Amino acid sequence: MSQDYGFISDWIKADSKVLDLGCGDGALLLQLQQKHNILGYGLEIDPQSISQCIANGVNVIEQDLNKGLTNFADGSFDTVVMTQALQAMRYPHLVLDEMLRIGSECIITFPNFGYWGTRAYLNFRGRMPVTKQLAYQWYDTPNIHFFTYADFEALCRERNIDILHRRTMAEHFPDKQLKSLWPNLFTQTAVYHLSRK
Amino acid sequence: MSSESTSKDSIGIVKTQSVHINQPLKLACGVVLPEHKLVYETYGELNAQRSNGILLCHALSGDHHAAGFHEGDSRPGWWEHYVGPGKAIDSDKFFIVSVNNIGSCFGSTGPMSINPETGERWGASFPSLRARDWVESQRLLMEYLNIDCWAAIIGGSLGGMQAMRWSLEHPDKVLNAVVIASSMKLTAQNIAFNEIARRAIKSDPDFCDGNYLQQGKAPLRGLALARMIGHVTYLSDELMGQKFGRELRIGDLVDRNADPVEFQVESYLNYQGDKFSDSFDANSYILITKMLDYFDLSREYDNDPIKAFSHSKCNFLVISFSSDWRFAPERSREITDALLAANRPVSYTEIESDKGHDAFLLPNVRYEDALGGYLSRVATQLQGGAQ
Numbered sequence: 001m002s003q004d005y006g007f008i009s010d011w012i013k014a015d016s017k018v019l020d021l022g023c024g025d026g027a028l029l030l031q032l033q034q035k036h037n038i039l040g041y042g043l044e045i046d047p048q049s050i051s052q053c054i055a056n057g058v059n060v061i062e063q064d065l066n067k068g069l070t071n072f073a074d075g076s077f078d079t080v081v082m083t084q085a086l087q088a089m090r091y092p093h094l095v096l097d098e099m100l101r102i103g104s105e106c107i108i109t110f111p112n113f114g115y116w117g118t119r120a121y122l123n124f125r126g127r128m129p130v131t132k133q134l135a136y137q138w139y140d141t142p143n144i145h146f147f148t149y150a151d152f153e154a155l156c157r158e159r160n161i162d163i164l165h166r167r168t169m170a171e172h173f174p175d176k177q178l179k180s181l182w183p184n185l186f187t188q189t190a191v192y193h194l195s196r197k
Numbered sequence: 198m199s200s201e202s203t204s205k206d207s208i209g210i211v212k213t214q215s216v217h218i219n220q221p222l223k224l225a226c227g228v229v230l231p232e233h234k235l236v237y238e239t240y241g242e243l244n245a246q247r248s249n250g251i252l253l254c255h256a257l258s259g260d261h262h263a264a265g266f267h268e269g270d271s272r273p274g275w276w277e278h279y280v281g282p283g284k285a286i287d288s289d290k291f292f293i294v295s296v297n298n299i300g301s302c303f304g305s306t307g308p309m310s311i312n313p314e315t316g317e318r319w320g321a322s323f324p325s326l327r328a329r330d331w332v333e334s335q336r337l338l339m340e341y342l343n344i345d346c347w348a349a350i351i352g353g354s355l356g357g358m359q360a361m362r363w364s365l366e367h368p369d370k371v372l373n374a375v376v377i378a379s380s381m382k383l384t385a386q387n388i389a390f391n392e393i394a395r396r397a398i399k400s401d402p403d404f405c406d407g408n409y410l411q412q413g414k415a416p417l418r419g420l421a422l423a424r425m426i427g428h429v430t431y432l433s434d435e436l437m438g439q440k441f442g443r444e445l446r447i448g449d450l451v452d453r454n455a456d457p458v459e460f461q462v463e464s465y466l467n468y469q470g471d472k473f474s475d476s477f478d479a480n481s482y483i484l485i486t487k488m489l490d491y492f493d494l495s496r497e498y499d500n501d502p503i504k505a506f507s508h509s510k511c512n513f514l515v516i517s518f519s520s521d522w523r524f525a526p527e528r529s530r531e532i533t534d535a536l537l538a539a540n541r542p543v544s545y546t547e548i549e550s551d552k553g554h555d556a557f558l559l560p561n562v563r564y565e566d567a568l569g570g571y572l573s574r575v576a577t578q579l580q581g582g583a584q
Contacts, residue, residue, distance in 0.1 A: 017540065039540060047549075047563055054514070054544050055570030061533060062546045071534045 005031055007167045008081060008107050011193045012036050016078035019102065021065055021095075022085035024049050026058030033058070066090045069098045077103040084189075086110045087143040093155060100161065100196045109191045112168075114148030114184040116175075133188060149184045156194065165193035207273060208240050208281040208288050211265035215304060218337045222299075228324035231313070235338055236304035237261045237296040240280060241288035243344070248579055250344045251286060251572075252335060253295040254352030254359035257427075257485050258477060261297035261304075264288070278560045285569035290576040291348060296338055298331045300485060302478035309410065309478050321407020321480050326488045328355070332362045339370070346370050348575055351568075353377035353557035354524060355485070358492050361532070364509035365494070373575055374509075375568065377516045378557040380528035381494040381502055381535070387523060390430050391486040394423035398479045407480055420479045421470030428469050433520035433553035437462060495535075502535035513543040514571045516564065518556035544571070 005028050012018060014036045020029050023042025026049075032038045041059045044050050053060035063071075066089065080103030082095070087110055089095045099106040111133045121129035128138040136143065147155075149168070156163055168179045168187035179186035215236045222230045238261050243250065253263050253276070264280035266273050274295075280286045286293060297305040300323060308323040339347070350360040350371050357379025364374045383391075398404060401419025405412050429437075441462040448458030498505035513536055517529035526547045533545040548564045550556040556564070 039542070041537065041543075047546075050544075050546050051563070051566040051570055054546070054567050055574060057574050058544075059542050060544045060546075061537070071530070071537075073538060076538065 026053035167191040208265040225327040233306035243292040254356035256354035263295040308480035349373040351375040368510040397422040420474035424473040506539040
């Protein structure tokens with residue numbers, strides 16, 4: 001997953017204030033701190049990840065995203081980031097609204113359920129896909145919403161969200177070459193840079 | 198991990214030191230103490246740059262003896278689990294200073310000391326104190342120890358209030374503030390419990406309007422009762438249930454002839470109350486609970502905590518405990534939110550614990566990880582390591 005940090009880091013301005021929702025061990029924030037001298041904060045609920053952030057010198061706040069972000073003021077951050085977690089939120093569309101309320105811009109990455117590999121898995125095996133990226137059985141997965149690149153763009157149109165940049169990512173040949181032609185079919189991870197219209 | 202950490206070595210035998218601070222200390226109430234005595238302990242060595250000092254701030258009933266053992270004593274200091282070689286607050290890396298604050302009763306100037314003006318003990322006439330007075334007195338000790346800047350100031354409960362006050366009063370003299378189970382101001386409920394405790398003390402006929410020392414008396418029953426009330430509020434319902442349940446110590450509720458009946462929890466609380474009243478001074482208890490009540494971090498900053506914290510320059514670590522209802526996690530979240538809004542570097546963690554407010558003194562692996570991880574990074578930075 002280190003590659004999506006590359007894109008993200010290009011979209012972050014130096015000395016800006018960044019909030020990372022579901023920051024894990026703080027690797028992205030640490031990278032942005034070193035590269036762009038940002039003032040970064042991560043939200044996390046996993047105890048081990050919190051300890052890692054603290055030991056790594058990343059500001060981390062123990063807070064459950066599903067319980068809301070009302071403690072953050074409107075426009076209090078330059079950028080709000082969420083990597084690979086939107087599909088695990090109870091109400092992804094409301095989280096998206098909140099991100100754009102708190103931040104002037106936001107960056108989101110998510111696994112594209114429209115990827116041919118997942119489509120083929122469901123189509124031929126008749127079972128819910130268990131892949132490297134979606135490595136859970138249906139009954140114990142934290143990923144409670146499955147959506148595709150196309151679904152996400154439709155949501156952005158509906159909610160008047162401006163797509164500043166989009167990047168598509170795939171790991172292998174020929175997906176890497178084909179994703180620009182048929183993004184929804186060959187993108188494994190979608191990366192979006194958004195703002196409110 | 199926890200068994201390994203609990204078996205880590207103690208700092209061993211420690212000695213209490215004392216200093217007469219001969220500079221006048223102007224208290225918030227206007228009274229000037231021309232001089233005052235402080236007793237303190239230190240653990241570890243001060244480095245050549247004199248940059249690795251950590252100040253520990255004690256709470257209501259704490260003292261200077263945080264770690265190790267006094268000669269011939271079998272009981273270690275109050276924060277033994279967290280302070281010592283290889284522990285979360287590591288005496289191999291830091292020079293740790295633990296001071297008994299003025300107004301308390303373990304050797305530093307307080308109600309039991311002689312008022313030089315009258316030649317008698319201060320007793321109830323000891324001037325009223327604020328947390329900032331403790332901070333100022335600690336700053337004078339810092340000067341005496343020839344330390345320019347603390348690597349960290351750490352405190353739980355009232356100790357956390359001192360750490361926060363330091364960050365506002367002397368922003369250039371502290372790099373990190375660790376605020377544990379604390380609050381920017383007490384709630385009405387919290388003040389209420391303090392007043393009940395004070396009333397219990399004052400109701401004891403041996404209190405003699407606070408002049409019990411002069412009359413050779415001590416309001417032991419009142420102070421014990423005050424402590425019993427406090428003690429209940431420092432524990433959680435769940436923990437008391439686990440620890441005592443409805444176990445009986447004496448008697449039998451089935452056999453009607455086996456009166457009197459005593460529950461284990463009654464015996465425990467009475468013991469705790471009596472033990473405390475033998476070792477603590479009633480006037481100090483009144484004085485310091487008042488100090489807790491008066492504390493309001495942002496009063497002089499237009500009651501705006503964000504404005505208050507914008508004066509600070511240090512990094513913050515804020516820790517709360519899930520079952521603490523006397524200094525609830527919400528209070529720590531308020532501190533964290535204010536720091537966030539003031540663009541101050543802060544980490545916050547709510548430690549799962551069933552031990553109530555007392556959890557900040559007790560072993561807990563997650564708590565230890567957070568505190569230890571934070572401070573080992575501070576130590577690395579001092580050595581000019583990774584940013």
